[in-house]
Amino acid sequence: MKNLFKYDDIKREIFIFSVSGIIVVSFFYVINNIPVIQELLTKIIGILMPFIWAIAIAFLLSSTCKKIERSIPEKLSFKTRRSIAVLLSLILMIAVISIFLLVLVPQIVTSATQLASSMSTYIKEASKFFGDLAIKYGITQDTVSYILSYSQEIMNTVITFMQQNIPQIVGMTYSTITSIGSIVIGVIIASYMLLDKERLFGQFNKLARAFLKDEVTYFIKDVIFISIDKFNNFIVGKLIDSLIIGIICFVSMKIIGIEYAILISFVIGITNVIPVFGPFIGAIPCIFILLIVDPLEALWFSILIVVLQQIDGNIIGPFILGDSMGLSSMWIMFAIIVGGGLFGVPGMFLGVPAFSIIYHLLKEYAEKRIREKEEYIKNSDH
Numbered sequence: 001m002k003n004l005f006k007y008d009d010i011k012r013e014i015f016i017f018s019v020s021g022i023i024v025v026s027f028f029y030v031i032n033n034i035p036v037i038q039e040l041l042t043k044i045i046g047i048l049m050p051f052i053w054a055i056a057i058a059f060l061l062s063s064t065c066k067k068i069e070r071s072i073p074e075k076l077s078f079k080t081r082r083s084i085a086v087l088l089s090l091i092l093m094i095a096v097i098s099i100f101l102l103v104l105v106p107q108i109v110t111s112a113t114q115l116a117s118s119m120s121t122y123i124k125e126a127s128k129f130f131g132d133l134a135i136k137y138g139i140t141q142d143t144v145s146y147i148l149s150y151s152q153e154i155m156n157t158v159i160t161f162m163q164q165n166i167p168q169i170v171g172m173t174y175s176t177i178t179s180i181g182s183i184v185i186g187v188i189i190a191s192y193m194l195l196d197k198e199r200l201f202g203q204f205n206k207l208a209r210a211f212l213k214d215e216v217t218y219f220i221k222d223v224i225f226i227s228i229d230k231f232n233n234f235i236v237g238k239l240i241d242s243l244i245i246g247i248i249c250f251v252s253m254k255i256i257g258i259e260y261a262i263l264i265s266f267v268i269g270i271t272n273v274i275p276v277f278g279p280f281i282g283a284i285p286c287i288f289i290l291l292i293v294d295p296l297e298a299l300w301f302s303i304l305i306v307v308l309q310q311i312d313g314n315i316i317g318p319f320i321l322g323d324s325m326g327l328s329s330m331w332i333m334f335a336i337i338v339g340g341g342l343f344g345v346p347g348m349f350l351g352v353p354a355f356s357i358i359y360h361l362l363k364e365y366a367e368k369r370i371r372e373k374e375e376y377i378k379n380s381d382h
Helices: 007-033 035-071 078-137 141-178 180-195 197-211 214-256 261-271 278-293 295-321 329-381
Strands: none
Touching (some): 035 180, 078 180, 214 295, 278 295
């Protein structure tokens, strides 16, 4: 039987992977360490910002636009149905952003400000509560003092973080709105992209076939379609899932009578977009806040979060996202840890769909190689 593993092929593949890795690492190193290149890239990104907005808007609205288009009666022409779907998608996006800016943001800022100003009173009341509890159950004063000092240190960190970052988030939101020119142009370009996406794909296909080999063209198209599918399903699905969880959390907190419902629900909804670790990242500081405000409310909130995560993990999440990523729990955690380690919170969020694409491509490549080897063995035996 002939040798299944050709040494030259293995050596060539190792060389290609090694060179590719060196190029990628060198590219990021150059970008991060040469100010001239950073400045040039910043300028280029600034010029291309309307197109970046357009791609992001078209990407987020593509799925919604497609669903609306399918629900419109087919007796209307294709062009009319597509135009109505794009218009309704844009109106929906503007309505959601307007509600967030005009209704939620002011209430979130007000709640955070009230919490910060009342924290000293809450800490005094919590100290008295834990002191009475210590007397009742015979806990030493040193232990109580240690717990209180440690809790206060954690609370100060949490409050400082919220005071610094919530206004920053709001400021970023408003600064984004102030760059209204780029966004308006981006919306217009995104509209054209959504209205004429078939022609754009056709033009790309012609260029690719003209200048690239067919197998390279097919591979690029495969990667593009897989990326659109994975990112679209995950990002849109996760945002809807987190919005639902935030609303359920808010309504439940209002029914139970837990304070700072709008602020805490916002934190829970935002952090819920991070798979696996997100619920804990959001819930832990909120529990500490409520523990100082009212320990009984902290207990009820802890129970609520456990129930919410069970509902999300077993009902809402699978219903909205399904198995769109095609990853096991171990690989999801791997993607989150690596993505978070490299790019922080955005990496934790986008690491799952990015790794899902890599996993899908490697799986297809591995299955292809296995089929080739099985075919080689079959032919060699004959």
